[in-house]
Amino acid sequence: MAKIPSVVHWFRLDLRIHDNLALRNAINEAENRKYLLRPVYVLDPDIASKVGANRLRFLIQSLQDLDTNLRKLNSCLFILRGKASELLPKLFDEWQVKYLTTQVDIDPEILKEEEIVEKVANEKDIFIVKRVQHTVFDTQSVLKKNNDCVPLTYQKFLSLVQEIQVKDTIEITKSLSDHCKPSDYCDNNNVPLLSELGIDESMLTACKYPGGETEGLKRLHMYMAKKQWVCKFEKPNSSPNSIEPSTTVLSPYISHGCVSSKLFYHKLKEVENGIPHTMPPVSLMGQLMWREFYYTAGTGTENFDKMVGNKLCTQIPWASNDEQLKAWAEGRTGYPFVDAIMRQLKEEGWIHHLARHMVACFLTRGDLWISWEEGAKVFEGYLLDYDWSLNAGNWMWLSASAFFYKYFRVYSPVAFGKKTDKEGLYIRKYVPELKKYPTEYIYEPWKAPQNVQKAADCIIGEGYPQRIVDHDKIHKENMQKMSVAYKANKEKKSLKRPRS
DNA sequence: AATCAGGTTGGAAAC
DNA sequence: AGTTTCCAACCTGAT
Numbered sequence: 001m002a003k004i005p006s007v008v009h010w011f012r013l014d015l016r017i018h019d020n021l022a023l024r025n026a027i028n029e030a031e032n033r034k035y036l037l038r039p040v041y042v043l044d045p046d047i048a049s050k051v052g053a054n055r056l057r058f059l060i061q062s063l064q065d066l067d068t069n070l071r072k073l074n075s076c077l078f079i080l081r082g083k084a085s086e087l088l089p090k091l092f093d094e095w096q097v098k099y100l101t102t103q104v105d106i107d108p109e110i111l112k113e114e115e116i117v118e119k120v121a122n123e124k125d126i127f128i129v130k131r132v133q134h135t136v137f138d139t140q141s142v143l144k145k146n147n148d149c150v151p152l153t154y155q156k157f158l159s160l161v162q163e164i165q166v167k168d169t170i171e172i173t174k175s176l177s178d179h180c181k182p183s184d185y186c187d188n189n190n191v192p193l194l195s196e197l198g199i200d201e202s203m204l205t206a207c208k209y210p211g212g213e214t215e216g217l218k219r220l221h222m223y224m225a226k227k228q229w230v231c232k233f234e235k236p237n238s239s240p241n242s243i244e245p246s247t248t249v250l251s252p253y254i255s256h257g258c259v260s261s262k263l264f265y266h267k268l269k270e271v272e273n274g275i276p277h278t279m280p281p282v283s284l285m286g287q288l289m290w291r292e293f294y295y296t297a298g299t300g301t302e303n304f305d306k307m308v309g310n311k312l313c314t315q316i317p318w319a320s321n322d323e324q325l326k327a328w329a330e331g332r333t334g335y336p337f338v339d340a341i342m343r344q345l346k347e348e349g350w351i352h353h354l355a356r357h358m359v360a361c362f363l364t365r366g367d368l369w370i371s372w373e374e375g376a377k378v379f380e381g382y383l384l385d386y387d388w389s390l391n392a393g394n395w396m397w398l399s400a401s402a403f404f405y406k407y408f409r410v411y412s413p414v415a416f417g418k419k420t421d422k423e424g425l426y427i428r429k430y431v432p433e434l435k436k437y438p439t440e441y442i443y444e445p446w447k448a449p450q451n452v453q454k455a456a457d458c459i460i461g462e463g464y465p466q467r468i469v470d471h472d473k474i475h476k477e478n479m480q481k482m483s484v485a486y487k488a489n490k491e492k493k494s495l496k497r498p499r500s
Numbered sequence: 501a502a503t504c505a506g507g508t509t510g511g512a513a514a515c
Numbered sequence: 516a517g518t519t520t521c522c523a524a525c526c527t528g529a530t
Contacts, residue, residue: 153507153527236509281508290508354509361510405525409510416510479523486525 006036006095006182010088010102010117011077012110012257013134015041015062016213017069019169019260022101022131027073027172029099030180037180038095039070039077042084042113048197052381053204054349056197058211062256064191065212074176076186085116092124101129103257106139106298107388108305134257136265137161137292139299150300150312152403154281157293169263205347209252209384216253223248224267231277233284240354241340241417241426248284249350251385254291264288291390297403298389305392307373312402315492316485318364318371325370327468328363329378331431334460334467335413336443338362340430347430349384360398361411365478367469372399400482407482410475414443433458 009026017023023039030037041063048056067077080087091097100121105111121128132138142160143150151157194201209215224230238246253259268285271277280286303309307316327333331342341355351359356379362368363375372395379395380386396402417426424442428435434445436456441448446460446467453459460466 155507156528234508238509240509286508357509400525403526404507405527406507406510407525408523409525412511415512483524 003096004036005033005098006030006038007033007099008088008091008095008097008101009037009039010084010100011039011041011066012103012105013107013255014103014257015066016216016258016260017066017073017172018213018217019133019263020103020172021133021170022103022129024170024172025129025131026099026101027176027180029101031177033098034179035098036095036182036185037075037176038097038182038185039075040080040088041066041077042080042082042087043192044083045081045197048199050381051386052346052349053194053199054347054382055384055386056199057194057201057204057207058209058252058349058384059256060192060194060197061207061211061215062213062258064189065214065258067189067191069213071186072175073172074178074181077191078185079190079192081192084113088117089120092120092126097121097124097126099127099129101131103134104130104132105134106295109388134261135292135295136166136261136288137164137296139292139296142292142296143300148300150297151293152297152312154290154293157296158280158289161289161292166262166265169260169266208348209249209350211252211256211258211384213253213258216250216258219248219250219253220259220264220267223250224271227271227275230268230271230284231275234278234282235287235353236282238352238354239420240352240358241337241421242352243425243429245350245352247352251387252350255385255387255390261288261291291387294389294393297393305373305376305388307371307401310402313396314401314485314489316365316371316399316401316482319369320374321368321370324368324468325363325374327465328359328368328370328375332465333362333413333469334446334465335362335471336424336427336431336434336445336464337417338413340427343430345379345382349382356394357398358411358413358416360395362413364395364399365407365482366410366475367413367471367478369478369481372396372401375399405486407486408479410479412475413471418443431464433463 007026007030009023014020027037029035063077070076118128145160151160250259254261265288277283280289298304301310301312307313329342331339333339338359341351341359345351360375363370364372376391376395379391397404400407423439427442434442437445437448438452441452445464458464
């Protein structure tokens with residue numbers, strides 16, 4: 001029997017309908033040629049070994065919402081279980097695929113799969129369309145503008161993109177014709193339940209940030225309606241330890257592609273237009289540009305997520321200490337502020353950017369002297385807004401391995417949180433065993449006299465751990481180590497490029 | 501070649 | 516109380 005050829009749109013980090021040019025290209029191709037449209041998402045069941053339950057929940061919710069939105073267009077989402085590199089090539093024949101669309105991504109794991117799929121598609125004469133739609137700018141052309149060098153400062157990056165005209169977003173509104181809809185393709189909802197990935201949903205805390213395009217757009221519009229708030233936004237003045245987030249929490253939606261970064265860009269321009277407003281790097285637009293900055297660096301740097309083999313990354317002789325790494329990851333370092341942050345991260349999947357600074361500095365150059373790569377892996381599991389290039393870039397920044405070099409600026413686990421939360425309400429929420437501690441001791445409970453510890457129903461060393469390191473002492477030793485590592489790095493560089 | 505300004509968000513002490 | 520200075524001194528990009 002002669003089969004009707006197909007067009008496939010491969011969804012990856014673009015879990016949305018709006019501003020999805022690659023999807024629109026697929027729809028148009030299907031309509032024009034009377035082919036079948038097959039939107040797919042490939043879910044590797046192995047994902048559960050790397051990605052935490054919270055982020056998986058966000059992903060599943062996003063897929064469910066995407067399916068709902070596709071059905072409104074007379075289509076649906078088809079979820080393949082397995083590896084794209086194994087499944088898609090088979091389906092190219094079975095479905096008679098002639099046209100394949102997807103977005104440009106940068107995460108090496110996605111690229112590894114893409115490379116294989118692309119090779120097979122080329123052999124089968126399938127036309128491939130890839131669209132830059134995860135970032136505001138085309139990072140490749142930004143690099144080209146800088147003579148194929150990675151801009152190493154934010155200001156330099158801004159100067160490169162300053163006069164680039166950002167294209168308009170595109171919309172998909174017309175429903176698909178019936179003849180483009182494969183019969184039996186959409187008969188059942190095939191978005192997996194969390195239990196399919198081995199997750200017991202009842203073990204999760206209440207869902208604070210539900211995934212999906214619908215939720216993401218709602219959040220975007222809610223914040224964009226607060227014009228004064230947007231125009232006065234200054235990141236360093238927002239609080240890392242407020243009980244409710246002091247920033248937008250749009251990041252999970254942008255990292256999954258539920259909300260288009262380009263849409264965010266245009267909405268911000270609209271709000272700022274004609275009103276006095278803050279500027280990058282501290283403004284909301286500045287936050288979006290930080291993302292572009294790290295994407296550009298990630299695109300132009302081999303082994304960007306590693307220390308060894310990464311040209312940008314200062315080589316630092318980190319030590320490994322599994323016990324301390326675990327204590328950090330599980331929020332039992334004995335420093336209440338650090339532990340509160342790590343527990344919020346684990347429970348809710350989102351922490352404020354400055355909170356990330358605090359715990360990243362603590363793990364690496366500040367206190368534990370453990371490699372930023374270890375911290376990045378922990379964040380990868382927990383963060384709803386995990387993003388390959390931002391995660392690696394920010395970890396290098398905080399560990400003073402790249403982009404940032406003033407290593408003598410160390411965050412104090414005792415002093416830093418007090419600036420925005422004197423009473424320690426944040427600690428009391430996320431480290432409830434210390435709830436009854438007097439404010440005087442909430443950031444340093446080990447200083448509380450025994451009778452105070454008893455009265456607060458929590459003995460340090462029993463109900464809550466002793467400090468695993470002495471910050472005052474160790475951060476100075478680590479500064480010395482940083483100085484030595486920098487000197488060694490400098491010598492290596494001058495050896496490689498001797499003066500002519 | 502050498503110098504200089506500037507860098508999203510430190511802390512503690514000194515005014 | 517809010518700003519300034521010290522700490523010990525980094526790197527990039529521009530000139």
